Amino acid sequence: MSIWIKELYKNTELALKIKEVIHHSQSQYQTIDIVDTYDWGRVLFLDNCMMLTEKDEFFYHETIAHYPMNLVTKATKVLVLGGGDGGTLRELNKYSQIESIDLVEIDQDVIDRSQQFLPFTASGYQDPRVTVYAQDANLFLQNTSNIYDVIICDGSDPTGFAEILICQEFYKLCQSRLNNDGIFITQSGSPLQQSDELVIVQNNLKQVFTETRTIWSLIPTYPGAYWSFSIASNQAIADIAMNEEIIHNLKFWNQHLIPALKM
Numbered sequence: 001m002s003i004w005i006k007e008l009y010k011n012t013e014l015a016l017k018i019k020e021v022i023h024h025s026q027s028q029y030q031t032i033d034i035v036d037t038y039d040w041g042r043v044l045f046l047d048n049c050m051m052l053t054e055k056d057e058f059f060y061h062e063t064i065a066h067y068p069m070n071l072v073t074k075a076t077k078v079l080v081l082g083g084g085d086g087g088t089l090r091e092l093n094k095y096s097q098i099e100s101i102d103l104v105e106i107d108q109d110v111i112d113r114s115q116q117f118l119p120f121t122a123s124g125y126q127d128p129r130v131t132v133y134a135q136d137a138n139l140f141l142q143n144t145s146n147i148y149d150v151i152i153c154d155g156s157d158p159t160g161f162a163e164i165l166i167c168q169e170f171y172k173l174c175q176s177r178l179n180n181d182g183i184f185i186t187q188s189g190s191p192l193q194q195s196d197e198l199v200i201v202q203n204n205l206k207q208v209f210t211e212t213r214t215i216w217s218l219i220p221t222y223p224g225a226y227w228s229f230s231i232a233s234n235q236a237i238a239d240i241a242m243n244e245e246i247i248h249n250l251k252f253w254n255q256h257l258i259p260a261l262k263m
């Protein structure tokens, strides 16, 4: 008998054939499912929404981590909002220039289960530069006095408790915690299947920041496969050279992508 795990988005369904069910639980915030699949390796679902697959997560994590890092001359303080699976953290850990990475994930269970079952993404939690806050990102931003060079919003689709992640008030808080030449980046959905979400993100970012940019990346297992990330800053966003320390160690990202991914 074959068992499939499916993500239904509006009128489109993606189904992956399961080799083994690894984990199923209900946390305080959401259902957490981890399965091993025939074609995509281990896969993490939160509330039935696919977060990552072992085979293609590098497209997402390399884009959301390296694109902003290469827009700031020398980023040393980085904040990750969400990202409990650790994939973004893994990419940031590659920069020796970074002095501290704060990761704010609302759901401690996502961190714990990722460390237990997704070692390919959750490999960077032991890095001494990393501080984990298991709390709501909005509350963290309201209460912290820290200022960051790069803020990365690696959240779920903006529904339920994640709805706030595309609101102007949330972006204002992010802006208030950014250095003058700092960069904010957020995943902003599929331009093909979630264009309404992308328009809201762009409009709200433009109300808060002086400069914005939208880029795309390829994430084969996300709805539409064609995915957007939105970037914002209080200063002109200047492209700078790729960090030579990092470039040889990546699967997708390279310096030619900086102009090529602009939408």
Ligand code: SPD
Binding pocket: 049, 050, 051, 052, 060, 083, 084, 085, 086, 087, 088, 154, 155, 156, 157, 187, 222, 223
């Ligand atoms: N439709 C899925 C959007 C999920 C974006 N976040 C993924 C988290 C990977 N670290």
